[in-house]
Every structure is written in structure tokens, then in C-alpha cells.
Amino acid sequence: MEINTLRVESSLWIGNKRYRAALSGWYFSWTELDKKNREKKTVSVRVAEVIGVEDGRVEIQPQKKVEDTERDFTLFYVKRSGRGSSQGGLWSLGRTQFTCPSRDLRDQWVTQLRTALKTHSPSRPHRLLVFINPFGGKKRGKQIYHSLVAPLFELAGISSHVVVTERANQARDHILKKDLTGFDGVVCVGGDGMFSELLHGVIGRTQQEAGLSEHDPSGVLKPCDLHIGIIPAGSTDCVCFATVGVNDPVTSALHIIIGDSQPLDVCAVHHKSSLVRYSVSLVGYGFYGDVLAESERHRWMGPLRYDYSGCMVYLCNQSYQGTVQFLPADPGLSSPRDKTRCLSGCRVCSESTEKLFPLSDSCSLYSDKLSQYSNQSEGEWMSVAGRFKCISLTCMSSSCPKSPLGLSPSAHLADGTGDLILVRDTNPLSFLTYLHRHTTSQDQFDLPFVEVHRVKAIKFSLPPGEQYDEDEDEEKMDHNAEVEAMEHPDTVQGGHDYRSSSQQHLAGTGKERGTPIKSSMRDFLCGVCCSKPPAVSVWNCDGEILPHIEISCRVHGQLVRLFARGIEDDGRAWGLCEDSRNCKGRCTPHSR
Numbered sequence: 001m002e003i004n005t006l007r008v009e010s011s012l013w014i015g016n017k018r019y020r021a022a023l024s025g026w027y028f029s030w031t032e033l034d035k036k037n038r039e040k041k042t043v044s045v046r047v048a049e050v051i052g053v054e055d056g057r058v059e060i061q062p063q064k065k066v067e068d069t070e071r072d073f074t075l076f077y078v079k080r081s082g083r084g085s086s087q088g089g090l091w092s093l094g095r096t097q098f099t100c101p102s103r104d105l106r107d108q109w110v111t112q113l114r115t116a117l118k119t120h121s122p123s124r125p126h127r128l129l130v131f132i133n134p135f136g137g138k139k140r141g142k143q144i145y146h147s148l149v150a151p152l153f154e155l156a157g158i159s160s161h162v163v164v165t166e167r168a169n170q171a172r173d174h175i176l177k178k179d180l181t182g183f184d185g186v187v188c189v190g191g192d193g194m195f196s197e198l199l200h201g202v203i204g205r206t207q208q209e210a211g212l213s214e215h216d217p218s219g220v221l222k223p224c225d226l227h228i229g230i231i232p233a234g235s236t237d238c239v240c241f242a243t244v245g246v247n248d249p250v251t252s253a254l255h256i257i258i259g260d261s262q263p264l265d266v267c268a269v270h271h272k273s274s275l276v277r278y279s280v281s282l283v284g285y286g287f288y289g290d291v292l293a294e295s296e297r298h299r300w301m302g303p304l305r306y307d308y309s310g311c312m313v314y315l316c317n318q319s320y321q322g323t324v325q326f327l328p329a330d331p332g333l334s335s336p337r338d339k340t341r342c343l344s345g346c347r348v349c350s351e352s353t354e355k356l357f358p359l360s361d362s363c364s365l366y367s368d369k370l371s372q373y374s375n376q377s378e379g380e381w382m383s384v385a386g387r388f389k390c391i392s393l394t395c396m397s398s399s400c401p402k403s404p405l406g407l408s409p410s411a412h413l414a415d416g417t418g419d420l421i422l423v424r425d426t427n428p429l430s431f432l433t434y435l436h437r438h439t440t441s442q443d444q445f446d447l448p449f450v451e452v453h454r455v456k457a458i459k460f461s462l463p464p465g466e467q468y469d470e471d472e473d474e475e476k477m478d479h480n481a482e483v484e485a486m487e488h489p490d491t492v493q494g495g496h497d498y499r500s501s502s503q504q505h506l507a508g509t510g511k512e513r514g515t516p517i518k519s520s521m522r523d524f525l526c527g528v529c530c531s532k533p534p535a536v537s538v539w540n541c542d543g544e545i546l547p548h549i550e551i552s553c554r555v556h557g558q559l560v561r562l563f564a565r566g567i568e569d570d571g572r573a574w575g576l577c578e579d580s581r582n583c584k585g586r587c588t589p590h591s592r
């Protein structure tokens, strides 16, 4: 073996083929040699993407098997397996078994590789707190974690403390109240609802520890240090899809292991002067609110409940009046219609980091932000009033398997802004065109009844005549929730109501609010033709129904960090662009 400060090199075998292996800088690579020592194919692995180096011949799937042969070592690393297919962004565990000329050389390689790993990958987590929702999605959370994720964590030397939740909000409360010393991150195995619990726990805890109130609508929040990991096992899994590019438990586990870090904008939703919830994907009124409210009654259908409810709500053809005020973001930086995609290492997001946290190092991040806010004039609020099919605010693209490019394909994960999409009342066919464009790469904003604005904050209010006392309405809701619980015990699992308190709160309020909550198809269709159209809808906040209608939202740039790196650009950033017929011109060279 030749070792100098820059390079370690020796001959090795893989099976009966001879290779020259070299560890230099950020890469470990091995090149096949023919009998005349001519170089053939080379494989290179980034040291930062090595998962583990083990003595002997080791397998971890389907079961762990170790054969401690003395001249061998096994390298585990990230392998990009979905290139050029519809699974771009998909990672798997690569494994190569090397045979060295002697045991001594094997020990040297293992030591050198492990040392390089520590040097080039200093921010890997060592200890994680994992929450599994056993009822999320297709109810496979426990199985997914134990069969696919735990063996990878073990291989990478990560110790994890696992909590299988027994009730909604258990994960949030655990993060808010329990001792978290020694944990480098929290991980959820579940859907967007489970992620939202971790989000609320982590943000709440960080503000508590900093002595800050979360309730001031114009207050500054402290960015959170504790990273969040998502192992997708839910219904929509939008946060995972939009930050990783695929919904795959192994890919997400590998991003967690190598300590990837993706900052994420968070929208704080307030009613008057109290915090209602945080959101990262969708704050939606009208169509998406109604779909969620309807879908809660069909939880037993699993992920299909959204398609069923989507069709039902579409048939109802409702629209709602209101006034949306918004604070536009700086148009010089980016626009929701600039046909770019926020990809791993995004320029707009990095430039925003400098704007959000000028001259910052990690210690002064928060105080810098505070002074920046206090020095900054807010800009001018704009206002749009009318009747809408839906109003959506999203801090990121909100791409998901149903909509591979998302609600706002050019939105950014970490630029401190959100995209406000206003879909005015229109005929059912035009609205269907709008919805359908979410499933193709056709521009859903290129329709006369749709407008989109990049914003820092919004406020929603009902028309003066439609306003009502929401507090009085909430009392009605309490009564209706009791009736609902008696009529529909199927939504109650294991003695606990599966829905969160705000969902329970709104259950059965179809008469008051614009949700077609009817118990059967007959009632439903009857409701479509006979009943008076409802005046108000509900807000869907990342899959939770909000207990208020008049709300204000503010985007907090890069408030949390995920174990992710954004979508890697493998030429498929526009989803369908390997197929020029479907691309419809949106696959512009500058977007790649």
C-alpha cells in the first residue's frame, strides 16, 4: 500500500478481478485492470456517502450475515439507482466486497476508510429519537422501520430510541416536554401529519428554550438546530417527496445517516393574536379544505380517501367569497412563473440565506435576523377580493406522487417566501383543467382564472356580510363533535380518537361550514342539488383542519432543517422531460 498525505493506493480484488483502489481527497475509487495492467472501468464513491466499512464478508439483507474472512472487507455506500427512470432520486445501499493481498493490508484499508469518513462527514447523527405512527398510510410504519431502516442505522453505528405512538400528538408532546440531551435529530415514520407533530415539537421547544412567544404574528422565531428526518409511511408524504424527490424509506434513511441538511421555510398561521399552527406544504381554503374535511370521514379507505373525496367535492362545485391580502416578496429574486426548479444546492435559496441571515455565523444567526427584521420596512400589502374555487399558500413546491411537479413547481424550499395561488370561481370543466394540469407538466398558472404571487405573508377575511362570531361557532362545534363521535365510532381507534383535536372540533359541522359532509352517496347527491350552498369552507393546514376561518400567515425563512438535500438534478427536474412529447417546452435548458 502506498500512503501519503493526499492519497492511499493499493491493488485489491473483487471476486477474481484485479483492481487498483485509491482513496484521495473526497473520493474512494477502484479501477479494473486487465492482464496487461491496462485500466478498464472505474467506480468512484464519495467518502461522504460511505455508509460503513466492515471486516470480512458482510451482508445485511435479507438478514445480517458476517463471514470474518481475514483478507476481506466490505464497503457499504449510497448507490443512485433510479437514474434516467421515473425513479430519479432513488437511492439504495451499494455493497462491494474487497479482498486484500494480506490481513495487514485489509486492516490498513479499514482504518484509512473509517478515518476518512470521520474527517469528510463530521455532521452525521450518532443518536436519534424515532417516532413510528402505526396507523399512518397503509399501517405499515412499524414493518417499514424494522425491516428497512433499523438495519441501515445499525450498520452506520447510529443508536436509536424508538417510540411507537399510542395517540395523536404524543410525538409532539414528547419533544416539547422530555429530556432530549444526546439526540442529534428526531425522525418520524409516518405521513405529513406525523411530520407536522415533529415540526410543532421542535419549533415549540426551540422557542421555549429561547424564551420567545410563538403567538406574536409579527414576532421573529429562532431557527431550530435539531434536525428532522422523515421515513415516508403515510398517505400523501408531500414533505418527503418535495425535499428528497421520491417517497422511499431506504433513500430517506440514507440521507439521515450521511447527515444531509436541508433548511425549510415554515409558515406560521395566526388567528387574531394567537398561533394556530405551522405549515410547510399547504394552507388551503375552498377545494383542498373541503377535500380534507370530507376525507376525514373515510379514513378507513387509507390513502385512497383523498381521491374519493376529491371526486365528491369536485362534483359539489362550490366556490367561496373572501378577501385575500398579501405582502409580495422581492420580485427581483425569483418568480413563481420563472420556470426554474428548486434543486439541491439551489442558487436562489443560498442567496436568500445571505439575505435572511446577513453576515451570520451559527451563533449570531438569530440576533442578526432580529436586527434585520427590525430594520426592514415591510413593503406594501396588496388585496384581492372575490369568489374563489380555492386559495392555496405553499412554502415549497408541494410535489407528491399525485402531482410530481406540485402545487407550485417553481417554489423554493428555503427562500423565505411562499406562493399564493388564487383560483377564481369558474365553470367545472375549467376547474378540472386546472386540477388536471397538476398531473402533467402543463403550466397550471397559464389559465385566465388563476393567479399566483410570491409572498412573505397573507391575511384572509370573509366579506363583511358573511362574518360571524367564530367563538360562538366553536361552541356549536363541540356539540356536533359529540354527536359525530356517537354516529361514527369507526374513526375512533384503540380508545383514542384518531383525529387531532382541531379535526374533532370541526367534525359534523357540515351545516355551518362549506363541507359536503353527508353520510351517504344519496345524501351527498341530494345535498348537491337541494341544499343551499354553504357560505364558508375550512382551511386545510398540512392535512389538519383549522378551527378558524379568518387567519393570517407569515413565512419564516429556513426555520427548521431536515435530513435531506433537496431534489438532485439528474435531468428529470421537470418530471416528464426525458419525453420531449410530454415536455411541452417547459424543459428549458436554464432550468436544468
Ligand SMILES: CCCCCCCCCCCCC/C=C/[C@@H](O)[C@H](COP(=O)(O)O)NC(=O)CCCCCCCCCCCCCCC
Pocket: 191, 192, 193, 194, 234, 235, 236, 237, 238, 281, 282, 288, 291, 292, 306, 307, 310, 311, 314, 398, 400, 402, 403, 406, 407, 432, 435, 436, 438, 439, 540, 541, 542, 543, 544
Ligand atoms: C384530475 C386529477 C387532479 C389531481 C390533483 C392533484 C393535486 C394534488 C395537490 C397536492 C397537494 C398536496 C399538499 C399536501 C398536503 C398534505 O400535507 C396533506 C396531509 O397528508 P397526509 O395524509 O399524508 O398526512 N394532504 C392533503 O391534504 C391531501 C390533499 C390531496 C388533495 C388531492 C385531491 C385529489 C383530487 C382528485 C380530484 C378529481 C376530480 C375528478 C373529477 C371527475
Ligand SMILES: Nc1ncnc2c1ncn2[C@@H]1O[C@H](COP(=O)(O)OP(=O)(O)O)[C@@H](O)[C@H]1O
Pocket: 132, 133, 134, 135, 136, 137, 138, 164, 165, 166, 167, 168, 169, 189, 190, 191, 192, 193, 194, 195, 197, 233, 234, 235, 236, 237, 493, 496, 497, 498, 499, 500, 543
Ligand atoms: N398512535 C396514534 N393513534 C392515533 N393517531 C395518531 C397516532 N400517531 C399519530 N397519530 C396522528 O395521525 C395523524 C395521521 O398520521 P400520518 O402519519 O400523517 O398518516 P396519513 O398520512 O395516513 O394521514 C397525524 O395527525 C398524527 O398526529
Ligand SMILES: [Ca+2]
Pocket: 265, 394, 395, 396, 411, 412, 413, 414, 415, 416, 417, 418
Ligand atoms: Ca419557500
